[in-house]
Amino acid sequence: MDEGLVKEVNPYLVTIFNQVLNIEEKALKGSEFKDLSIKEMHTIEAIGMYREHTTSEVAKKTSVTVGTLTVTINNLVKKGYVERIRMDNDRRVVKLGLTNKGRLLYRLHDKFHRDMVKETLGGMSQEEGEALIKGLRNLHDFLARTQQTLNE
Amino acid sequence: MDEGLVKEVNPYLVTIFNQVLNIEEKALKGSEFKDLSIKEMHTIEAIGMYREHTTSEVAKKTSVTVGTLTVTINNLVKKGYVERIRMDNDRRVVKLGLTNKGRLLYRLHDKFHRDMVKETLGGMSQEEGEALIKGLRNLHDFLARTQQTLNE
DNA sequence: GCTTATTATTTTGAATGTCAAATGATTTGA
């Protein structure tokens, strides 16, 4: 593999990271959902459209402790985006779900992501698109392995 | 462009973001630089190896306010990674530079990024690698345009 | 040369995000 490509990929990755976070933050602040931070947005994203995730699961997905998540959820419940449902078969367990307001926001955010990806793939052929996916999959798998190693 | 690809790219991007941050955080904590957070690490990355960036420039690059950056720099100076040099020709301006300790860390972090990218590109042909770059470039340009629009 | 505006940075106060440890509630298993 050409060393020049390696040099080129790195700055793109770094910049893209910052850009995405920055844009999402600004888009939120300019919308009807300005009472939310980007962290809260991503918690809503992790909860998702279907009431199937427990506190522990969402905490793992967002890489925070359950204690931190509980605080976040308290705020989101207060603001009307999330609801807690305690399970009847095991009353220790709480499932998290989005309210109608939460769902509306979820779809909006999802659309932003879709548009971003569509734009990325726009002007690429089917073959190039598949190569991009392959690259992302490689990256994803490498990261998963690395994460595994660090947790041992 | 195939709609299926769009659906596949999105989850990869989201997961990759979280993975990278998580791994970098853990790698730091397990190294001799455990007195640094991931945010501080990225500030050092933005300052770079050559003493040429002002406070304002680095703040813009890392997407925080100058006030926030000043606080961060205060800590990094205290910990011995960064030094401030006030310019003689315009004494309002402060240029930020890395100390030897800072440079050592910078190179270590840079190596991590390079390994990550090498692994990503490993097993890909030259053509596939170029497609990945093209995708990243499209994404980067789209984000830059979006950011521009939001700032108007 | 003075006054005013501009530019660059720092300080401050308030809100949010974070973790580790302690606590509460419930279930499981011996």
Add this chain to the structure above:
DNA sequence: TCAAATCATTTGACATTCAAAATAATAAGC
């Protein structure tokens, strides 16, 4: 039954962040 395990919440201490105000230096206009 009751001790241990599991799931979630609360609490206390810091870290991170921004907006706004304060400070400082320089430039511009008269």
